[in-house]
Amino acid sequence: xxxxxxxxxxxxxxxxxxxxxxxxxxxxxxxxxxxxxxxxxxxxxxxxxxxxxxxxxxxxxxxxxxxxxxxxxxxxxxxxxxxxxxxxxxxxxxxxxxxxxxxxxxxxxxxxxxxxxxxxxxxxxxxxxxxxxxxxxxxxxxxxxxxxxxxxxx
Amino acid sequence: xxxxxxxxxxxxxxxxxxxxxxxxxxxxxxxxxxxxxxxxxxxxxxxxxxxxxxxxxxxxxxxxxxxxxxxxxxxxxxxxxxxxxxxxxxxxxxxxxxxxxxxxxxxxxxxxxxxxxxxxxxxxxxxxxxxxxxxxxxxxxxxxxxxxxxxxxx
Amino acid sequence: xxxxxxxxxxxxxxxxxxxxxxxxxxxxxxxxxxxxxxxxxxxxxxxxxxxxxxxxxxxxxxxxxxxxxxxxxxxxxxxxxxxxxxxxxxxxxxxxxxxxxxxxxxxxxxxxxxxxxxxxxxxxxxxxxxxxxxxxxxxxxxxxxxxxxxxxxx
Amino acid sequence: xxxxxxxxxxxxxxxxxxxxxxxxxxxxxxxxxxxxxxxxxxxxxxxxxxxxxxxxxxxxxxxxxxxxxxxxxxxxxxxxxxxxxxxxxxxxxxxxxxxxxxxxxxxxxxxxxxxxxxxxxxxxxxxxxxxxxxxxxxxxxxxxxxxxxxxxxx
Amino acid sequence: xxxxxxxxxxxxxxxxxxxxxxxxxxxxxxxxxxxxxxxxxxxxxxxxxxxxxxxxxxxxxxxxxxxxxxxxxxxxxxxxxxxxxxxxxxxxxxxxxxxxxxxxxxxxxxxxxxxxxxxxxxxxxxxxxxxxxxxxxxxxxxxxxxxxxxxxxx
Amino acid sequence: xxxxxxxxxxxxxxxxxxxxxxxxxxxxxxxxxxxxxxxxxxxxxxxxxxxxxxxxxxxxxxxxxxxxxxxxxxxxxxxxxxxxxxxxxxxxxxxxxxxxxxxxxxxxxxxxxxxxxxxxxxxxxxxxxxxxxxxxxxxxxxxxxxxxxxxxxx
Numbered sequence: 001x002x003x004x005x006x007x008x009x010x011x012x013x014x015x016x017x018x019x020x021x022x023x024x025x026x027x028x029x030x031x032x033x034x035x036x037x038x039x040x041x042x043x044x045x046x047x048x049x050x051x052x053x054x055x056x057x058x059x060x061x062x063x064x065x066x067x068x069x070x071x072x073x074x075x076x077x078x079x080x081x082x083x084x085x086x087x088x089x090x091x092x093x094x095x096x097x098x099x100x101x102x103x104x105x106x107x108x109x110x111x112x113x114x115x116x117x118x119x120x121x122x123x124x125x126x127x128x129x130x131x132x133x134x135x136x137x138x139x140x141x142x143x144x145x146x147x148x149x150x151x152x153x154x
Numbered sequence: 155x156x157x158x159x160x161x162x163x164x165x166x167x168x169x170x171x172x173x174x175x176x177x178x179x180x181x182x183x184x185x186x187x188x189x190x191x192x193x194x195x196x197x198x199x200x201x202x203x204x205x206x207x208x209x210x211x212x213x214x215x216x217x218x219x220x221x222x223x224x225x226x227x228x229x230x231x232x233x234x235x236x237x238x239x240x241x242x243x244x245x246x247x248x249x250x251x252x253x254x255x256x257x258x259x260x261x262x263x264x265x266x267x268x269x270x271x272x273x274x275x276x277x278x279x280x281x282x283x284x285x286x287x288x289x290x291x292x293x294x295x296x297x298x299x300x301x302x303x304x305x306x307x308x
Numbered sequence: 309x310x311x312x313x314x315x316x317x318x319x320x321x322x323x324x325x326x327x328x329x330x331x332x333x334x335x336x337x338x339x340x341x342x343x344x345x346x347x348x349x350x351x352x353x354x355x356x357x358x359x360x361x362x363x364x365x366x367x368x369x370x371x372x373x374x375x376x377x378x379x380x381x382x383x384x385x386x387x388x389x390x391x392x393x394x395x396x397x398x399x400x401x402x403x404x405x406x407x408x409x410x411x412x413x414x415x416x417x418x419x420x421x422x423x424x425x426x427x428x429x430x431x432x433x434x435x436x437x438x439x440x441x442x443x444x445x446x447x448x449x450x451x452x453x454x455x456x457x458x459x460x461x462x
Numbered sequence: 463x464x465x466x467x468x469x470x471x472x473x474x475x476x477x478x479x480x481x482x483x484x485x486x487x488x489x490x491x492x493x494x495x496x497x498x499x500x501x502x503x504x505x506x507x508x509x510x511x512x513x514x515x516x517x518x519x520x521x522x523x524x525x526x527x528x529x530x531x532x533x534x535x536x537x538x539x540x541x542x543x544x545x546x547x548x549x550x551x552x553x554x555x556x557x558x559x560x561x562x563x564x565x566x567x568x569x570x571x572x573x574x575x576x577x578x579x580x581x582x583x584x585x586x587x588x589x590x591x592x593x594x595x596x597x598x599x600x601x602x603x604x605x606x607x608x609x610x611x612x613x614x615x616x
Numbered sequence: 617x618x619x620x621x622x623x624x625x626x627x628x629x630x631x632x633x634x635x636x637x638x639x640x641x642x643x644x645x646x647x648x649x650x651x652x653x654x655x656x657x658x659x660x661x662x663x664x665x666x667x668x669x670x671x672x673x674x675x676x677x678x679x680x681x682x683x684x685x686x687x688x689x690x691x692x693x694x695x696x697x698x699x700x701x702x703x704x705x706x707x708x709x710x711x712x713x714x715x716x717x718x719x720x721x722x723x724x725x726x727x728x729x730x731x732x733x734x735x736x737x738x739x740x741x742x743x744x745x746x747x748x749x750x751x752x753x754x755x756x757x758x759x760x761x762x763x764x765x766x767x768x769x770x
Numbered sequence: 771x772x773x774x775x776x777x778x779x780x781x782x783x784x785x786x787x788x789x790x791x792x793x794x795x796x797x798x799x800x801x802x803x804x805x806x807x808x809x810x811x812x813x814x815x816x817x818x819x820x821x822x823x824x825x826x827x828x829x830x831x832x833x834x835x836x837x838x839x840x841x842x843x844x845x846x847x848x849x850x851x852x853x854x855x856x857x858x859x860x861x862x863x864x865x866x867x868x869x870x871x872x873x874x875x876x877x878x879x880x881x882x883x884x885x886x887x888x889x890x891x892x893x894x895x896x897x898x899x900x901x902x903x904x905x906x907x908x909x910x911x912x913x914x915x916x917x918x919x920x921x922x923x924x
Contacts (some may be wrong), residue, residue, distance in 0.1 A: 001789055007305075007894075019771055019845075020660035022672075026334035026642035027188065029644045030649075032201055033338075034184055035223025035497025044328035046406040046437045056330075060235055061222050063213040069189025083242035084291075098662040115271060135240075142260075155327055173309055173383075174506035176518075180488035180796035184495075187649025187800075198790035200868040200899045210792075231325075252508040283508045334642035338496055341646075341803025342489065342524075343531025354714040364638070369527035376523050377497025389522055391550035392599075394618035397543060399578055411583075419769045445546075463635055480617055481691075482814035484826075488796035492803075537635075560816040590818045646804055650797065650832075651839025676851055677838050678804075681831035685805025697830055699858035700907075705851060753854075 003074035006146040007108065007118035014105040018070040020129075022098045023058050031062040057092040063135050067101045067126045069141075078144040082119060087137035091128070098129045106138070116148050157228035160300040161262065161272035167288040168259040172224040174283075176252045177212050179302045211246040217289050221255045223281045225293075232298040236273065241291035245282070260292070270302050312455040314414065315426035322413040326378040329436075330368050330406045334420055339370040359373070360405035365400040375409045375434045377446075388454040390427065395445035405435045414446070424456050465536035469480040469570065469580035476567040480532040482591075484560045485520050494526040519554040525597050529563045529588045533601075540606040544581065549599035553590070560591045566601070578610050619690035622762040623724065623734035629723040634686040636745075638714045639674050647678040650655045673708040679751050682718070685718045687755075694760040698735065702754035714745045722754070732764045773844035776916040777878065777888035784875040788840040790880050792868045793828050799829040802830040837871045837896045841909075848914040852889065857907035861898070866899075868899045876908070886918045 032038050040047040041057055046055050064087065093099065107121035120143050126135040186192050194201040195211055202210050218241065247253065261275035274297050280289040340346050348355040349365055356364050372395065401407065404462035428451050434443040494500050502509040503519055526549065529547035542588050553559065582605050588597040648654050656663040657673055664672050680703065709715065724735035736759050742751040794816050802808050810817040811827055818826050834857065863869065877891035897904040 011280060019654075019655065019656050020663055021656075023643050023658060024334075024645050024662040026337075026640075028646040029332050029334040029338070030184070030188055030495070030645070031219070031640075032498075034181065035219045035226075036494075036498065036500045037223040037226045038327075038329065039229060040329075040500045042328050043330060044406055045330040045404070049329055058221075061215075061219040063595070064184070065189045065213075065219055069191040072189075072191045072193060072252050075193060081243060083236065083240070083417050085241070086237070086239060087241065088237035096661070098660055103200065173500075173502050174509055175500065175502075176505060176507040178487050178796075179794050180799075181793050183488075183796040183800070184491070184649070186652075187646070190652065190654045192650075192652045192789075192791065194789050194791075197792060198868055199792040199866070201790050219507050243512075250507065252506055259606040320558060324522070332642075333486065333640050334645075335642050337642040338492070338803070339527070339648070340806075341800070342496065343527045343534075344483075344802075344806065344808045345531040345534045346635075346637065346806045347537060348635050348637075352639060352714055353712070355636055367527075369523075369530050373493070373497045373521075373523035373527055375497040380497075380499045380501060383501060389551060392546065393550070394545070394547060395549065403508035425733040446600055481808075482817055483808065483810075483812050484813060486795050486799050486813040488794075488799040492797075494800070558815070560814055619821060643804065645802070645836070650800055650804065651835045651842075653839040653842045655842060655845060675835075677831075677835040681801070681805045681829075682837055684831050685807040688805075688807045688809060691809060697859060700854065702853070703855070703857065704853035705809070 003076055004078060005076045005143070006078055007120065007121070007143040008146050010105050010108060010120045010143065012105055012108065012141075016071075016103050019099045020098045020100045021066065021070060022096060023063070023066070024106055025095045027062060027066070028056065028058050028095060031059050035061060037061075052142055053092050054099050055094055057094060060089045060135070062127060063093050063099065064137070067099065067124060067135060068139070070101045071124065078142075079141045082109050082140040082142040085138040085140060087135070089135055090133045093128065099126050099134065101126050109114065111142065116145055117142050118145055119143070157230055157295070158232055158242060159230045160232055160307070161274065161297040162300050164259050164262060164274045164297065165247055166259055166262065170223055170225075170257050173256040174254045175220065175224060175251045176250060177217070177220070179249045181216060181220070182210065182212050182249060185213050189213065189215060191215075193213070194221060207246050207247055209210050214243045214289070217247050217253065221253065221289060222293070224255045225257050226276065230297075233274070233295045236294040236296040239292040239294060241289070243289055244287045245280065247254060253288065254281050255279070258294070265296065271296050271298055273297075309384055311384055312386055313451070313453050314386055315428065316319065316454050317449040318413050318416060318428045318451065320413055324379075324411050326409045328406045328408045328421070329374065329378060330404060331371070331374070331401055332425045333403045335370060335374070336366055336403060338365065339367050343367065343369060345369075361400050363402055364422040365402060366405075368397045368443070370433060371401050371407065372445070373416055375407065375432060375443060376447070378409045379411050379432065384451075387428070387449045390450040393446040393448060397443055398441045401442050404409065406440065411435050411447075419450065425450050427451075463536055465538055466540055467605070468536045468540055469582065469605040470608050472567050472570060472582045472605065474567055474570065478533075478535075478565050482560045482562045483532060484558060485525070485528070485555055489528070489559045490520050490557060493521050496535065497523060498576060499523075501595045507604065514545055515554050517556055519535060519556060522551045522597070525555050525561065526599070528588065529561065529586060529597060530601070532563045532584065533565050538605070541582070541603045544602040544604040547600040547602060548565075549597070551597055552595045555590065555596050561588050561596065563588050565601070573604065579604050580607055617690055619692055620694060621692045621759070622694055623736065624757040624762050625737045626759065627722065628644075628721055628723050632687075632719050634717045635761055636714045636716045637682065637686060638712060639682070639709055640678070641711045643682070644672065644674050644711060645679060646676050651675065651677060657726060673710060676705045676751070679709050679715065679742060680753070680762050683715065683740060683751060684755070687715045687719050688741065691758070695736070695757045698756040698758040701754040701756060703751070706749045706753055709744065709750050715750065717742050719755070727758065733758050733760055735759070749753050771844055773846055774848060775846045775913070776848055777890065777913040778916050780875050780876055780878060780890045780913065783877065786841075786873050788871040790868045790870045791836065791837070791840060792866060793833070793863055797832060797836070798826065798828055798865060801829050805829065805831060807809045807831075813844055814890070823862050824856045825864055827864060830859045830905070833863050833896060834907070837869065837894060837905060840871045841873050841894065849911045850891070852910040852912040855908040856911060857905070861903055863898065863904050869896050869904065871896050873901075873909075887893065887912050889913075901911065
């Protein structure tokens with residue numbers, strides 16, 4: 001469950017795919033309860049019938065949190081989550097949709113101030129059961145280098 | 155609870171501040187249960203004692219979700235959440251920390267393809283009880299324009 | 309989110325209406341888990357089929373707690389919840405019913421012993437999606453007076 | 463688990479006492495999540511330090527719901543919960559307080575319109591570990607009569 | 617709620633039957649969240665459609681935990697749960713199945729080392745709404761004897 | 771996340787050890803809520819002070835469920851959980867204890883009636899932070915054989 005990887009060990013193009021998970025009504029209720037977001041888009045089935053999307057939709061932060069959790073695998077003690085870029089909600093997620101997540105290492109770059117670490121970018125895509133894209137983002141990891149970057153030191 | 159605002163109605167610099175919320179052990183347990191992220195950083199108090207941070211830390215996606223929920227106020231039927239940029243975890247959040255959120259309209263820009271909508275950027279900052287910054291991000295809203303942008307049509 | 313109001317500032321007839329919220333099976337399961345009330349009326353779908361109401365019904369304390377939560381708005385530092393009178397369950401609430409709450413200031417009266425406070429009564433009515441009344445009660449607030457009541461001093 | 467009792471079978475003065483239950487931080491977090499009441503009185507430990515009560519207090523509706531759940535015992539198919547009168551919050555309940563509930567049959571009366579049923583009143587008192595009263599209310603049950611009331615028919 | 621029983625007081629053949637409880641999707645989601653078991657058998661409705669059982673099935677540990685909880689009645693201060701033998705999952709439990717539990721005292725035996733206690737075996741059977749057996753096990757209680765066993769002292 | 775293994779592929783003595791997990795008050799509250807077991811041993815901190823163990827103890831079914839969940843790793847499509855033998859609660863588990871689980875393949879045997887499957891026994895031991903044993907059991911898996919057993923056919 002621990003898998004040590006230095007910055008140099010990450011390969012651009014490395015791809016992984018999670019199992020699926022069905023987003024249930026209970027998930028939406030629990031997420032509203034955790035975040036305090038009880039907007040009718042998520043909680044009022046009657047009002048939703050009068051809107052374009054026609055039914056309750058899952059919170060964006062729910063799908064994001066679950067999708068990131070689904071990508072959690074082995075622990076790399078040399079890496080930590082640094083942040084996220086370009087998080088976009090492409091399609092609404094409805095109750096009973098089943099999501100899967102694909103993650104691909106798409107970029108490695110120097111950290112602007114830390115020569116002994118680099119940034120690894122993993123692009124996250126979340127799909128529903130119709131293979132439609134629901135959410136995308138770039139997950140940035142701060143990863144220790146095996147050898148301090150010469151370029152970065154300049 | 156509904157407050158209609160067009161793109162033109164948003165003012166750069168408009169600032170709001172939420173009440174506080176204490177991040178509890180129960181929040182961390184519930185978030186692990188919702189996302190499936192049971193990493194020892196969040197769930198194993200003994201192991202955490204051996205780490206630099208010395209105690210369990212809240213999931214980044216928990217703080218993000220709760221903070222965004224705390225900014226949820228009146229519903230604007232002309233706006234929808236479009237995504238987030240530059241989400242960064244600045245400091246770890248520990249169990250029993252109390253967070254508050256400040257939100258400021260920092261930018262308005264054209265949507266690249268939709269002349270009848272614009273993008274409003276609200277910068278989100280999350281603080282703990284010591285006024286230290288924990289998390290920052292830019293929340294992008296897609297907001298209907300009262301009048302179709304001439305510039306955008308070109 | 310804070311709105312200071314003295315006893316004198318409350319107006320009889322002031323009326324407000326919440327957004328809707330769908331009562332889900334998850335709400336009933338969570339409420340049973342919180343209160344320990346696992347009566348078959350709420351938890352045994354098979355037994356309920358043999359009863360007059362034909363299906364599981366939500367706990368009265370669930371509907372009461374959710375409805376009161378739905379009326380929580382701005383904080384008035386001069387007021388506190390004093391209690392409830394005449395709480396009545398008018399119709400059963402079924403899973404998937406969507407409730408809305410209407411609240412009306414219906415009475416203001418002296419406090420029997422505290423001349424510097426008064427009692428404000430807000431009548432609460434909970435409706436389903438068919439505009440049928442489900443629950444009614446009177447919510448009593450103990451509210452500071454701007455000026456000590458002369459009448460009450462006698 | 464089923465104990466049939468007609469209106470005539472209830473004895474004024476019948477008294478019962480529950481086991482205890484500690485009100486935990488998790489209970490408060492879950493109740494906020496279920497009801498949407500995230501007021502700082504319950505959720506912001508820092509702000510509470512600045513208030514008279516000095517610490518977070520449990521929601522009144524939490525204590526009410528848990529206390530009523532604690533009194534749920536055998537099912538009486540001839541009785542149903544009719545409502546509550548004179549619900550009062552006497553003292554604040556703090557996280558880690560342990561509550562017990564005492565219930566006493568204090569009144570039996572005719573139903574104004576239904577000759578075949580009567581109202582049984584059970585007075586509920588909730589105590590903390592210091593034997594201080596926290597909450598009181600009257601629980602009204604609508605109970606079938608073995609014999610239709612002659613008085614009520616007039 | 618307390619019922620004192622010594623080892624000698626348990627009668628072979630004593631039988632009890634619980635009320636029913638419907639296993640909901642929320643139960644499965646909450647159990648996954650508590651245990652961290654997010655296997656697709658429980659969480660991925662799409663994948664389940666491709667399997668023999670055709671739909672999501674409840675975790676075995678969920679049915680076991682709920683069934684044992686359903687048998688919790690009066691507290692016997694002379695008894696404690698010692699363990700379980702021959703726990704077997706006979707049939708899958710699907711979301712919306714309603715379970716009932718039957719418990720029968722089937723054996724009493726000496727404890728190998730403690731002359732002042734004996735082992736009482738309660739056989740547990742869990743049924744669905746079609747009276748099909750879902751789960752069986754033997755619940756072992758360690759129970760104080762009224763009189764120290766002579767046989768066991770040898 | 772899928773790892774195909776036939777009965778023949780399991781090796782006696784194969785051993786694995788999980789990461790740790792702290793059992794929180796929230797876990798106990800959630801487990802009481804899921805199972806309906808609100809016994810004072812788990813829920814009444816005041817009463818527990820008067821008992822030998824001095825503080826609240828976690829439900830046995832909670833520790834069992836969490837421990838089994840912690841051993842859930844790759845999915846083996848050729849195996850299914852068949853049941854558990856000799857589940858014993860060795861020491862009480864207190865709130866804030868951190869558990870780890872060790873699992874060892876200790877036995878392989880024929881299935882009494884199914885020649886194309888065998889039983890693999892994995893012995894489970896749960897430890898606290900003091901390396902004391904809390905719970906043991908034998909997890910039985912029904913596993914498909916690569917080749918039908920000749921012995922079992924007789």
